[in-house]
Amino acid sequence: MPMNPYVDRSLNPAEPKSLFLFGPRQTGKSMLVRHSLPRARVFDLLDGATFLALAQSPARLGEESPKGEDVIVVDEIQKLPSLLDEVHRLIENRQAQIASDARVPRTTVQEHFDILRDTLLT
Numbered sequence: 474m475p476m477n478p479y480v481d482r483s484l485n486p487a488e489p490k491s492l493f494l495f496g497p498r499q500t501g502k503s504m505l506v507r508h509s510l511p512r513a514r515v516f517d518l519l520d521g522a523t524f525l526a527l528a529q530s531p532a533r534l535g536e537e538s539p540k541g542e543d544v545i546v547v548d549e550i551q552k553l554p555s556l557l558d559e560v561h562r563l564i565e566n567r568q569a570q571i572a573s574d575a576r577v578p579r580t581t582v583q584e585h586f587d588i589l590r591d592t593l594l595t
Contacts, residue, residue, distance in 0.1 A: 510572055534559045
């Protein structure tokens, strides 16, 4: 009998908050987000074209995510930490729900997470 690589876990997308999943690689962060939020608009920063487009113009995250979309997912956000400013703007100005996952060194979290701390805790 083939093994199912997905261990059933869930996120609660009904709760209007943003979330960030941090952890080591290959632990199922992306799979959990995609499985729990199937209708979300996904920006995968492992895709070269997506990475280049958002690196050149972080505002594209909001431009390519029309108002009214339930959830925006930024996969592998550690590849582009400057994108956190745009994520913060979308959370504050559009009340967007952002789900993001990353394998992030502790120093990156300490340097860039401060801009989101107050928003995520309120």
